[in-house]
Amino acid sequence: xxxxxxxxxxxxxxxxxxxxxxxxxxxxxxxxxxxxxxxxxxxxxxxxxxxxxxxxxxxxxxxxxxxxxxxxx
Amino acid sequence: xxxxxxxxxxxxxxxxxxxxxxxxxxxxxxxxxxxxxxxxxxxxxxxxxxxxxxxxxxxxxxxxxxxxxxxxxxxxxxxxxxxxxxxxxxxxxxxxxxxxxxxxxxxxxxxxxxxxxxxxxxxxxxxxxxxxxxxxxxxxxxxxxxxxxxxxxxxxxxxxxxxxxxxxxxxxxxxxxxxxxxxxxxxxxxxxxxxxxxxxxxxxxxxxxxxxxxxxxxxxxxxxxxxxxxxxxxxxxxxxxxxxxxxxxxxxxxxxxxxxxxxxxxxxxxxxxxxxxxxxxxxxxxxxxxxxxxxxxxxxxxxxxxxxxxxxxxxxxxxxxxxxxxxxxxxxxxxxxxxxxxxxxxxxxxxxxxxxxxxxxxxxxxxxxxxxxxxxxxxxxxx
Numbered sequence: 461x462x463x464x465x466x467x468x469x470x471x472x473x474x475x476x477x478x479x480x481x482x483x484x485x486x487x488x489x490x491x492x493x494x495x496x497x498x499x500x501x502x503x504x505x506x507x508x509x510x511x512x513x514x515x516x517x518x519x520x521x522x523x524x525x526x527x528x529x530x531x532x533x
Numbered sequence: 534x535x536x537x538x539x540x541x542x543x544x545x546x547x548x549x550x551x552x553x554x555x556x557x558x559x560x561x562x563x564x565x566x567x568x569x570x571x572x573x574x575x576x577x578x579x580x581x582x583x584x585x586x587x588x589x590x591x592x593x594x595x596x597x598x599x600x601x602x603x604x605x606x607x608x609x610x611x612x613x614x615x616x617x618x619x620x621x622x623x624x625x626x627x628x629x630x631x632x633x634x635x636x637x638x639x640x641x642x643x644x645x646x647x648x649x650x651x652x653x654x655x656x657x658x659x660x661x662x663x664x665x666x667x668x669x670x671x672x673x674x675x676x677x678x679x680x681x682x683x684x685x686x687x688x689x690x691x692x693x694x695x696x697x698x699x700x701x702x703x704x705x706x707x708x709x710x711x712x713x714x715x716x717x718x719x720x721x722x723x724x725x726x727x728x729x730x731x732x733x734x735x736x737x738x739x740x741x742x743x744x745x746x747x748x749x750x751x752x753x754x755x756x757x758x759x760x761x762x763x764x765x766x767x768x769x770x771x772x773x774x775x776x777x778x779x780x781x782x783x784x785x786x787x788x789x790x791x792x793x794x795x796x797x798x799x800x801x802x803x804x805x806x807x808x809x810x811x812x813x814x815x816x817x818x819x820x821x822x823x824x825x826x827x828x829x830x831x832x833x834x835x836x837x838x839x840x841x842x843x844x845x846x847x848x849x850x851x852x853x854x855x856x857x858x859x860x861x862x863x864x865x866x867x868x869x870x871x872x873x874x875x876x877x878x879x880x881x882x883x884x885x886x887x888x889x890x891x892x893x894x895x896x897x898x899x900x901x902x903x904x905x906x907x908x909x910x911x912x913x914x915x916x
Contacts, residue, residue: 494813498777501813505770505804509762512648512803522650526891 550764557760560753561836565715567749568619568837568848569723570742575623576843577730578739587625593632593685594913597677598906600636605902610641610798611833612754614855616747618834622841622848627691631684634855635677636906638827642669643902644799649806656888658810663894664884665809665816669802669823670901671876671883676862690861694854701839702846715840723842754833758797765794769804773822781821785863788825798830816877824863831856 464472501508579586604613614637617630649666652659684690726745730738769791776787792801805819831852838845838852866872887894 495778497813498808498818499774501808501811502770502773502777505773506766508804508807509766509769509800511651511807512762512800518647518651522653522891522895525653526895529891 553760553764557757557764560757560760562719563749564615564753564757564833565837565840566719566722566726567746567753568615568622569719569841570726570746570749571616571619572622572841572843572848573723573727574730574739574742574744574746575620575625576739577727577735578743579624580735587629591629592913593681594909596629596632597636597639597681598910600633600638601640601902601906602636603633604637604640605643606640607751608641608644608799609751609754610637610830611796612751613637613640614831614834614852615750615754615837618838618848618852619746619750619841621851622838622843622845624844627694627847627851627854628688630851631690631854632681634851634858635681637855638673638859639670639677640902641799641830642666642673642802643898645669645802645806646898648803649810650894652806652810653891653894658812659891660884660888661812661816662806662810662884663887664880665806665819666802667883667897668816668820668876668880669826671879672824672862672866673827674901675866675872675876676858679865680858680862690854690858691850693857694850697853697857698846698850701849716842716845719840720842754796758795758800761795761797762800765791768794776822781867784818784821785825785828785867788822789829790825791822792826792829793832796833798826801826801829816881817874820877821867824867827859828856828863831859 467475600613600617604610607613614634617625617633617637621627621630645666646663649659649662652662680690726742730742732738733741772787772790772794776783788801791804792798795801802823805814805822808814809816809819834852834855835849838849841848866876883893883897887897
């Protein structure tokens with residue numbers, strides 16, 4: 461950073477532009493990956509739909525988990 | 534099952550789908566008949582004393598608790614609101630039914646909260662899943678906090694519902710009274726069952742008719758939900774694909790549409806739990822879908838209310854009150870920046886607490902859906 465004061469204004473402006481562009485590219489890549497991941501999850505919607513019902517097994521499993529944890533303490 | 538192992542011919546698939554759609558139509562018919570039966574049964578049993586019978590719920594907090602606990606136990610707000618529509622048609626005053634409708638909204642959010650408990654073994658996943666589930670609870674609680682006092686003071690929902698119902702029951706020739714095919718189609722079943730109930734004596738026959746109506750509504754809504762889940766999963770997928778990254782209005786519209794298609798807000802909100810739990814969708818991404826689910830679920834009661842006999846306009850009024858309440862809830866809470874993310878922040882905080890201490894999750898469910906309503910009921914009865 462100490463070298464910054466030796467750089468010309470033109471060079472600094474160029475560095476800012478390059479950094480901005482890299483930042484935009486990185487943001488776009490993150491957004492692309494997030495959207496891809498969301499689409500992948502939506503492709504599994506049939507499976508999620510099956511699990512979207514209340515089941516006693518969920519409650520039983522949760523209670524068992526709490527009991528296991530309480531025994532460990 | 535792989536395609537190779539499934540020798541079902543496309544024509545067979547089509548036939549199967551036609552049969553399933555025919556069953557949906559038949560079940561909708563059963564649902565409408567059942568609501569009519571409840572209305573008829575209540576009118577016979579109460580004999581003009583409906584108000585006195587529900588005097589215990591004339592306290593708005595009592596009505597709220599009845600709606601919350603009944604829905605939490607039955608696990609279906611559509612069932613509870615359809616029963617309420619039937620009771621209003623049979624003489625239950627609309628003012629008593631309004632807090633019950635609000636309670637049904639709170640009670641229905643227990644389903645996705647319990648679904649989120651399935652993620653308990655992975656801490657971060659559970660935190661996200663529990664937040665995704667409870668954002669619906671917080672939204673519905675905030676909605677009650679805003680609208681219940683307004684309703685008690687000014688009766689705004691009752692007035693808006695009345696105005697909307699008057700559009701359909703106006704004096705003009707085009708009113709619902711003039712040509713109601715659904716009512717005509719359900720008359721043979723509802724009329725016969727009422728005659729049968731009367732022959733058993735007003736008290737016994739009327740009560741039996743209510744019980745049969747409640748059972749039929751429960752069966753119809755459960756089976757319609759199951760069939761539509763199978764039939765509509767592809768459509769739901771397409772709708773949600775389209776909504777990704779298109780902003781909150783698109784999310785709300787998609788949530789509404791998916792809920793109308795599957796006829797269950799619990800299904801839509803429970804679908805959001807694994808999507809958020811996996812980390813693919815942020816809480817703010819799924820929040821608009823959840824709000825849309827609240828609006829979409831009103832269709833069942835409106836549909837049932839179009840064909841009831843007895844106090845039919847009041848039945849349509851309470852169905853519209855449910856719709857207006859949920860639409861206004863979304864418009865006000867999502868529309869006012871200060872309120873918009875209040876449910877999200879509360880749900881995030883609760884998710885964090887519950888992921889660190891799982892007993893807090895259990896305590897929260899028991900407290901919000903059962904203990905707090907009963908304590909509230911006790912206190913309000915003393916005032």
